[in-house]
Amino acid sequence: MSIRAQGLRTWLWQRLSAAYLAAFLLFSLAGWILAGPWDYVRWRALLTDPVYAVATALFFAALLLHGWVGGRDIVMDYVPAGALRFTALTLLALAVIVMGAWAVVILLLAQIT
Numbered sequence: 265m266s267i268r269a270q271g272l273r274t275w276l277w278q279r280l281s282a283a284y285l286a287a288f289l290l291f292s293l294a295g296w297i298l299a300g301p302w303d304y305v306r307w308r309a310l311l312t313d314p315v316y317a318v319a320t321a322l323f324f325a326a327l328l329l330h331g332w333v334g335g336r337d338i339v340m341d342y343v344p345a346g347a348l349r350f351t352a353l354t355l356l357a358l359a360v361i362v363m364g365a366w367a368v369v370i371l372l373l374a375q376i377t
Contacts, residue, residue, distance in 0.1 A: 274333050274336075274337065277329060277333055278330060278333045278334065280326075281326040281327070281329045281330040281333070282330060284322065284323070284326045285323065285326050285327060285330060288319060288320075288322075288323045288326075308374065311371070311374040311375070312374065312375060317371060317374070317375065320371065321367075321371055324364070324367040324371070325364075328360050328363060328364050328367075331360060331363075332356070332357075332360045335356045335360075336353065336356065339352045339353055339356060
């Protein structure tokens with residue numbers, strides 16, 4: 265099977281994004297549990313750390329990619345071809361774009377405030 269095989273690339277993206285999401289969540293959860301109680305100052309300090317900020321941005325990118333691939337596969341499998349499928353995919357794409365913009369705003373506001 266070649267790398268150009270239908271669906272192999274999206275399957276790989278889905279698995280890679282899931283692996284990153286799981287690793288990030290486990291690492292973050294362990295850090296949060298070991299660090300004790302959290303308040304606003306600690307959250308802000310964590311999000312202004314460049315390494316954690318980049319890791320968090322990658323987390324949101326992986327989350328959006330994972331959601332797009334999964335949602336797209338569901339639409340492609342269960343919505344008949346034509347205008348309805350196009351509309352569903354367009355709405356899904358717009359939702360992913362809006363959520364991505366929202367994540368960027370949140371991360372940028374954490375850096376500048």
